[in-house]
Amino acid sequence: MATRVRSTTGVVARRLSRVVVFMQEKQALRTCTTQSTTHHGLELLQVMKCWQQEAGYKKIAGRGFRLLALLGAGATGMLGLSGLAYADEAEHGLQxxxxxxxxxxxxxxxxxxxxxxxxxxxxxxxxxxxxxxxxAYRDLIGVAYTEDEVKEIAAEIEVQDGPNDEGEMFSRPGKPSDYFxxxxxxxxxxxxxxxxxxxxxxxxxxxxxxxxxxxxxxxxxxxxxxxxxxxxxxxxxxxxxxxxxxxxxxxxxxxxxxxxxxxxxxxxxxxxxxxxxxxxxxxxxxxxxxxxxxxxxxxxxxLLLFQVGHYKRWKWAPIKSRKLVLDVVN
Structure with a gap:
């Protein structure tokens, strides 16, 4: 009976020691893994920071190149517009x-x-x-000349008219009804x-x-x-x-x-x-x-606007100014 108890105690002790060793190895492995992960994490952070800096440089460079491209396009456009303006001025005349x-x-x-x-x-x-x-000369009457003045101005020209009773064309002094x-x-x-x-x-x-x-x-x-x-x-x-x-x-x-x-x-x-x-x-x-x-x-x-406004006020003033009272007693 005593021998069986010792044997059982030894087995339990050995199993407990194995469990302790396993737990220590597991803890050591976890610590090593954590340290390794931390080390690699730091390296990864450094690498990511370098990537970000490089990306920032590339972004700044990209913006610079885009700005230069926009300036170049703007300058080219202005030169093109000035050329078009000069060509348009030469073709259609100065404004x-x-x-x-x-x-x-x-x-x-x-x-x-x-x-x-x-x-x-x-x-x-x-x-x-x-x-x-x-x-026509008559268009000048009341605008720049009197009727008598227009008759005098029209009489200064000769107008070919006709035919006359003999079928021939003839010349006569101008009249206000004649055109310039x-x-x-x-x-x-x-x-x-x-x-x-x-x-x-x-x-x-x-x-x-x-x-x-x-x-x-x-x-x-x-x-x-x-x-x-x-x-x-x-x-x-x-x-x-x-x-x-x-x-x-x-x-x-x-x-x-x-x-x-x-x-x-x-x-x-x-x-x-x-x-x-x-x-x-x-x-x-x-x-x-x-x-x-x-x-x-x-x-x-x-005048019509004033009358419409007055009529609107006269028509709607009693309706808009009245007061409705709800009598719940009677």
Missing amino acids: SPSYPWTHNGIFSSYDHTSIRRGHQVFKQVCAACHSMNLI PAPYANEQAARFSNGGAYPPDLSLICKARHNGQNYVFALLTGYREPPAGVSVREGLYYNPYFPGGAIAMPKVINDGGIEFEDGTPASASQMAKDVVSFLTWAAEPEADERKLIGAKWIFVGC
Whole structure:
């Protein structure tokens, strides 16, 4: 019995020792593994930090390269736009500035004294080459001249009329119902007299050109010597506001070119301003009447708006100001 107890005790002791040894080895292995993992973790952190720094450098370099690329593209684009602007300017002419015309306002009307001087400039300067086929002398009545003055102006020209009772054409003095005479019989005669260029009709010139009146004024006053590197062939004149820069019409608006009837100094800018006012009226003679009708409609609309507002307040004031009381007793 004692022997069996000793044997059992020894077995238990040996098993306990093995368990203790196993636990110690397991703890040692865990400690070693933890240390190794920590060591490798530190190495891994260092490697990741290096990667992050490298990635940061690459990111900064990438941003720098992208910035340089954007700057290069922007510079190339600006150069391209400047080239396009220069090509557009050479093809379509220099953009004309905007001038403060007195008749441009909503409630502004034409300067009729300027229209009268402008007609004088057209008759003495422009009518030698340009026509105004859509304007009759009677259109000037009440705008720049009286009826008697228009009759005198129309009588200065001769109009071929007919046939008469004998079937023949005859010449007669002009009447207010006649239109402005054309300087040439046909387009071929006009081109032959102007070196192949055809002077356009000026009846609607301020509506037929972009930025009409500003363009015409800039064109009349924009003659200058061609800059260095620009050559203009013989028979043409340099004007940057004209498409292509070379125009067949010489500078016809000069200081003191005519003498105004009202004594206004006939400077080149004054003459150009007056003739542009005349051409603007010719292209849009109903502008004053249209603005007057618009002003009347605005006035009537304001009266109607006031009446509608008063009626609305009168109609809805009792409804919006009443008070509803709920009587739960009765």
